[in-house]
Amino acid sequence: MKHIFLKLVIAIFSLITVSFALLIPIVTSPKTFFEFPIIPTLEEKARNIFFHVPMAWISVIAFFTSVFYSIKYLIKKDEVDDIKSSSAANLGFIFCVLATITGAIWARFNWGEFWNWDPRQTSIFILLLIYGAYFVLRSAIDEDEKRAKISAVYSIISGLTVPFFVFVMPRIMTGLHPGSLGDASGKGPLFEAKAMATNMRIIFYLSVLSFTMIYFWILNLKARVEVLYMKNFENKN
Amino acid sequence: MYYFFTQNQIYIVATIVLICLIGIFLYLFNLDKKISKLEKK
Numbered sequence: 694m695k696h697i698f699l700k701l702v703i704a705i706f707s708l709i710t711v712s713f714a715l716l717i718p719i720v721t722s723p724k725t726f727f728e729f730p731i732i733p734t735l736e737e738k739a740r741n742i743f744f745h746v747p748m749a750w751i752s753v754i755a756f757f758t759s760v761f762y763s764i765k766y767l768i769k770k771d772e773v774d775d776i777k778s779s780s781a782a783n784l785g786f787i788f789c790v791l792a793t794i795t796g797a798i799w800a801r802f803n804w805g806e807f808w809n810w811d812p813r814q815t816s817i818f819i820l821l822l823i824y825g826a827y828f829v830l831r832s833a834i835d836e837d838e839k840r841a842k843i844s845a846v847y848s849i850i851s852g853l854t855v856p857f858f859v860f861v862m863p864r865i866m867t868g869l870h871p872g873s874l875g876d877a878s879g880k881g882p883l884f885e886a887k888a889m890a891t892n893m894r895i896i897f898y899l900s901v902l903s904f905t906m907i908y909f910w911i912l913n914l915k916a917r918v919e920v921l922y923m924k925n926f927e928n929k930n
Numbered sequence: 931m932y933y934f935f936t937q938n939q940i941y942i943v944a945t946i947v948l949i950c951l952i953g954i955f956l957y958l959f960n961l962d963k964k965i966s967k968l969e970k971k
Contacts, residue, residue: 715943737939741946748950784957791953795946802935802942911957918964925971 703910707903713896714743723890730890734803741799742889742897747904748792749817753859754905755785756824758912760852763845773920775841778848779831780915784908786824793817804869812868816858823851 719729719737732739762778765771796814797807808814827847834840867874889897935942 711947715947738942740940740943744943744946744950787953787957791950794953795949798942798946798949801932802939907954911954915961918961918968921968922964925968 700910703903703906706899707907710896710899710903711743714740714900717892717896723892726892729893732889738799738802739893741795742893743900745792745795745799746897747901748788748795749859750901751904751908752785752789752792752820753855754908755781755788755912756820756852756855759785759848763848763852766841766845767849772837772841772923773916775845776919776923777912777916778845780919781912782824782827782848784912784915786821786828788908789817789821789824793821800869809869811863811870812866812873813863813870816862820855820858823854827851 717727717729719731719739721731723730729739758781759778762774762781766774766778793814796817800809800811800814801807804811827844830847831840831844834843863870864872865874
């Protein structure tokens with residue numbers, strides 16, 4: 694058992710963070726660190742920030758990881774990098790879907806409809822299409838080296854669109870998400886805005902950190918399985 | 931149903947946490963299946 698200590702730290706850290714996120718009471722006038730101030734219109738739903746936003750964050754991290762390993766593949770031509778790249782894109786897609794679903798449910802109760810074509814919803818939808826095409830592309834090519842090379846290039850190009858869709862587009866257009874153009878609550882998304890109290894922001898960042906660590910753990914598992922899979926098939930041939 | 935959720939907002943949070951967990955578990959199930967396939971060889 695390698696790095697058992699690290700995994701234990703990830704598990705305990707995430708458990709503590711999620712407990713804080715769920716259990717700290719939301720009150721009108723917080724007096725201690727362990728009381729969240731009430732945010733008008735959000736109320737208890739404010740806790741969704743600790744779960745919905747990390748999902749979107751992980752998908753961005755995952756797509757960037759995919760770009761990183763794609764570049765590494767193109768330089769070194771190592772099949773393992775190709776596997777890591779596709780595993781990262783795979784996980785990024787899953788978390789993108791989770792962010793979309795959790796966001797849609799939250800939207801139903803804050804904005805009235807599951808789907809509003811808000812700039813951020815539109816951009817995550819396009820991201821899902823882009824990365825959906827990535828898997829179609831991969832499954833369409835039989836030759837290993839060709840597949841690795843083409844999907845690496847595709848992953849780099851689609852990775853370039855990610856910051857635009859996630860960080861730029863939703864901020865230069867008017868929309869329902871906090872941080873959209875003309876939003877009075879603050880300059881950026883909710884977690885940067887003044888609406889969020891310091892203790893809430895700390896728990897939020899801890900939550901993002903713990904979900905990111907969980908992501909790297911799952912990515913590590915996935916990549917190891919895929920490498921084994923590849924080696925087994927090679928031996929068989 | 932909608933009214934119940936608006937009156938008990940913590941259930942909305944619970945639903946969202948459950949969806950995140952279900953997503954991660956589905957992924958792990960898939961991974962598990964792949965490992966089993968490897969073991970059978």
